[in-house]
Amino acid sequence: MIDAATFRDAMATLAAPLTVLTYYDAWGRPGGLTVSSVCSLSVDPPRVLFCVNQANSGHDAAVDAGRWCLHVLGPDQEDLARRFAGPGDRFRGLPVTVAATPELPCVATRIELTLDGLRDGGDHTIVVARVERVTGLSGGGLVWHQRAAASVVPVAGLTERAA
Numbered sequence: 001m002i003d004a005a006t007f008r009d010a011m012a013t014l015a016a017p018l019t020v021l022t023y024y025d026a027w028g029r030p031g032g033l034t035v036s037s038v039c040s041l042s043v044d045p046p047r048v049l050f051c052v053n054q055a056n057s058g059h060d061a062a063v064d065a066g067r068w069c070l071h072v073l074g075p076d077q078e079d080l081a082r083r084f085a086g087p088g089d090r091f092r093g094l095p096v097t098v099a100a101t102p103e104l105p106c107v108a109t110r111i112e113l114t115l116d117g118l119r120d121g122g123d124h125t126i127v128v129a130r131v132e133r134v135t136g137l138s139g140g141g142l143v144w145h146q147r148a149a150a151s152v153v154p155v156a157g158l159t160e161r162a163a
Contacts, residue, residue, distance in 0.1 A: 015145040015152065018073045018081045021050065022102040023065035030102040031065070033058045034085040036144045037124065038070065046131035047116060051124040057087075063125050066115040067100055071107040074139040075151030080104070081142065108139030 002010075022032040037051035050070070052059050062068075073081055084090050097103040103110055113129035120126070141151050 012145070012147050015143040015150070017140070018078075018142045018144050018149060019050075020071040020073065020080055020084045020104065020107070021062065021068050022071065022104065023062055023068045024101065025061040026064065030091050030096065031058055031061050032084050032090050032102065033062055034081045035070070041128060047128060048111065048113065048131060049126055049128050051121055051126050053124050055123065059125065063118065063127060065101075068113045068129065069099075069101040069103050070111040070113060071104050072109040072111070072140045073142040074108060075141045077107065077142055078149045080107070081149060103135075108136045110135040 016036040017038055019035050019038055020032055021035045022030065025031050033052070033056060035050050035052070039049060041047040041049045048070070052062050056062075071080075083094075091102065095105055097105050101112065111131055112133040112135075114132055115127070116130045117128040118125055119128070141153065143150050143152055
């Protein structure tokens with residue numbers, strides 16, 4: 001078995017998307033957090049999974065929400081990733097569209113999700129979610145890599161089929 005530090009160092013070599021997950025809590029208040037453990041799970045039916053650290057103060061509200069909006073951040077939106085990763089009123093001063101979930105109109109790609117299932121993931125909860133709607137298909141490219149935010153661009157000539 002490897003130690004936690006070695007595992008964290010190995011995982012830091014993997015680039016992960018930086019996203020903001022928003023929801024309404026049980027009292028109807030908007031909530032949100034930065035999520036980097038997110039990936040496509042299935043095309044048919046469309047599913048994604050994301051993981052929420054159980055030590056996060058927003059864990060219970062986020063997992064219990066049952067409906068979310070996943071905001072895919074662009075290279076110029078590191079400030080949003082940091083805002084939603086930190087304490088305090090994460091929505092203060094931000095334009096928010098009130099919908100089934102709080103939506104951040106400044107983010108180009110938004111993916112609306114509903115709960116499909118929960119799994120234990122050790123110190124994280126794994127959420128499997130149905131994709132209900134996608135708004136916008138531009139943006140993206142902000143990732144967490146080597147314990148820092150970074151931006152990526154597609155490599156010319158490497159296509160989805162080749163990957």
